[in-house]
Amino acid sequence: MAKHMISLTINGDTYDLVVSDTQTLLDVIRGDIGLKGTKRGCTTGACGVCTINDSKGRAILSCMTHVLEWDCESITTIEGLESNGELDAIQRAFIEYGAVQCGSCTPGVIMSAKALLNAHPQPTEEQINEAMSGVLCRCTGHVKVKEAIRNAHRIREASSHAATD
Amino acid sequence: MLLPDHQYLTVDSLSDCLKALRENGERAQVVAGGTDVIFNMRLKLFEPDVALSIRRVAELQQVEELPDGGLRIGAGCRLVDLVEHPLVNERYPAFADAVRAVASAHIRNIATLGGNICLKTRCWYTNNSEQWRQGVKECFKTDGELCHVIKSSSLCHAINNADTPLPLITLGAVLTLQNADQRREVPIAEFYRKDGMDHTVLAPDELVTHVTLPPVADRTVFLKIAARQGMDFSQAAIAARAAGTGADAPQVSLVLGSISMAPIQLDQPARTVEAQGLSDEAIEQAVAQVRAELGELTSLYARASYKSHLAKVLVRRALKALREM
Numbered sequence: 293m294a295k296h297m298i299s300l301t302i303n304g305d306t307y308d309l310v311v312s313d314t315q316t317l318l319d320v321i322r323g324d325i326g327l328k329g330t331k332r333g334c335t336t337g338a339c340g341v342c343t344i345n346d347s348k349g350r351a352i353l354s355c356m357t358h359v360l361e362w363d364c365e366s367i368t369t370i371e372g373l374e375s376n377g378e379l380d381a382i383q384r385a386f387i388e389y390g391a392v393q394c395g396s397c398t399p400g401v402i403m404s405a406k407a408l409l410n411a412h413p414q415p416t417e418e419q420i421n422e423a424m425s426g427v428l429c430r431c432t433g434h435v436k437v438k439e440a441i442r443n444a445h446r447i448r449e450a451s452s453h454a455a456t457d
Numbered sequence: 458m459l460l461p462d463h464q465y466l467t468v469d470s471l472s473d474c475l476k477a478l479r480e481n482g483e484r485a486q487v488v489a490g491g492t493d494v495i496f497n498m499r500l501k502l503f504e505p506d507v508a509l510s511i512r513r514v515a516e517l518q519q520v521e522e523l524p525d526g527g528l529r530i531g532a533g534c535r536l537v538d539l540v541e542h543p544l545v546n547e548r549y550p551a552f553a554d555a556v557r558a559v560a561s562a563h564i565r566n567i568a569t570l571g572g573n574i575c576l577k578t579r580c581w582y583t584n585n586s587e588q589w590r591q592g593v594k595e596c597f598k599t600d601g602e603l604c605h606v607i608k609s610s611s612l613c614h615a616i617n618n619a620d621t622p623l624p625l626i627t628l629g630a631v632l633t634l635q636n637a638d639q640r641r642e643v644p645i646a647e648f649y650r651k652d653g654m655d656h657t658v659l660a661p662d663e664l665v666t667h668v669t670l671p672p673v674a675d676r677t678v679f680l681k682i683a684a685r686q687g688m689d690f691s692q693a694a695i696a697a698r699a700a701g702t703g704a705d706a707p708q709v710s711l712v713l714g715s716i717s718m719a720p721i722q723l724d725q726p727a728r729t730v731e732a733q734g735l736s737d738e739a740i741e742q743a744v745a746q747v748r749a750e751l752g753e754l755t756s757l758y759a760r761a762s763y764k765s766h767l768a769k770v771l772v773r774r775a776l777k778a779l780r781e782m
């Protein structure tokens with residue numbers, strides 16, 4: 293099988309990788325790079341646990357795309373949300389509102405929520421429903437997930453005030 | 458489930474793409490967003506030697522305003538870009554609704570219009586893994602000689618589940634199909650075939666390059682019923698269009714999807730409301746004429762009997778919605 297050199301930036305770090313024709317983006321994130329936060333679920337697009345963000349901050353299913361499409365691209369995975377040891381506002385909101393139970397869908401759910409908040413920092417109910425329809429959480433029933441998303445804005449503002457105080 | 462072995466080829470221009478398609482013919486599989494191709498590869502329904510990616514072909518990704526007030530949309534446009542496009546929403550609201558109804562936001566972020574138009578047919582048998590299928594006899598799609606969906610049939614009865622072709626048919630959209638030598642224009646109403654195996658008139662060396670929408674001032678609507686709104690394939694969907702205002706509807710078109718191997722353009726029900734207007738009585742008369750035009754029904758994401766019920770419900774809802782517009 294032919295091998296190809298690609299360059300992929302993940303969470304700000306650029307990797308030069310040797311990949312094969314049949315690898316998906318998910319295979320490389322988990323297998324080659326070893327970032328295991330992004331989960332492998334149904335691998336057919338229905339569950340959303342493999343969600344990452346592309347360079348525009350949009351939610352992408354990493355299991356449904358050949359890695360060769362991502363040469364010279366930049367992506368963010370769940371590991372890339374914290375900075376300087378501090379969790380992102382959406383992660384803190386998930387903790388505060390108990391939007392996590394078994395945790396296996398959580399990286400995909402958070403990366404989907406992050407993509408939504410990138411586009412709409414204070415989303416409407418309809419925007420939340422639309423953005424979160426591509427991920428499944430079988431524990432929380434999405435109620436607490438939605439509460440966390442609605443309040444991420446407040447948590448972000450509280451922490452930016454604390455930082456300037 | 459790993460992807461079957463194949464060569465992944467990326468092209469940057471339309472001419473390179475058409476050349477590669479000509480060279481690789483039936484051994485190649487075009488990949489646009491890949492959301493359907495990868496699904497089919499994982500189920501070992503597609504095992505191409507070459508996967509030909511058109512994602513970097515910029516020529517296929519433009520939305521062009523036409524002098525007549527229509528739009529020419531590149532087949533490589535992502536669904537998300539169409540959902541967010543002001544002219545698409547303003548001029549073709551029912552089409553925009555259908556685009557928004559495809560899968561989830563995640564999938565629309567990468568899936569394309571061309572991929573939706575060319576979406577392969579599905580059935581309850583081939584929607585299972587290779588191992589599962591091997592426990593049962595092979596079907597037409599897996600090199601066998603029968604259709605599990607309708608056992609006595611000599612045709613594959615897999616269903617065309619795509620949402621966007623329905624409004625495109627009512628709007629009179631025309632597809633541009635191109636191979637290395639020539640290009641032809643095919644109205645999307647004539648693009649689909651009633652055969653789950655060979656479900657479009659597209660030749661193996663051809664690509665859908667553009668969708669041309671004429672200007673349309675009529676009332677239009679798109680409705681979809683799925684198990685979960687905002688993710689699932691349609692159990693049934695409808696696009697409808699009417700000229701005139703209020704109950705007066707001199708020209709009507711009704712197209713049902715996710716019912717059969719191809720979208721169904723209803724004839725008699727449309728003629729009934731054209732002649733009698735959109736009164737409750739005329740609508741009920743049209744609804745009573747729907748079943749006769751559906752042909753054999755099969756189960757996918759909903760039982761066949763329920764699909765027949767949904768078809769009638771959708772015709773009623775669509776006609777009433779048009780009346781209120």
Ligand SMILES: Cc1cc2nc3c(=O)[nH]c(=O)nc-3n(C[C@H](O)[C@H](O)[C@H](O)COP(=O)(O)OP(=O)(O)OC[C@H]3O[C@@H](n4cnc5c(N)ncnc54)[C@H](O)[C@@H]3O)c2cc1C
Binds near residue numbers: 495558576620688690
């Ligand atoms: C979980 C899930 C839910 C889904 N829900 C829906 C839904 O609700 N409604 C719906 O309609 N679809 C749905 N889909 C199917 C699919 O995601 C969409 O139809 C999507 O628009 C396909 O576009 P794509 O660019 O990803 O296609 P691809 O996978 O790239 O291609 C699909 C097919 O079209 C061919 N093709 C692509 N572009 C061209 C072209 N320009 N010329 C010729 N052939 C071409 C490919 O060779 C392939 O056979 C769903 C898929 C998943 C995984």
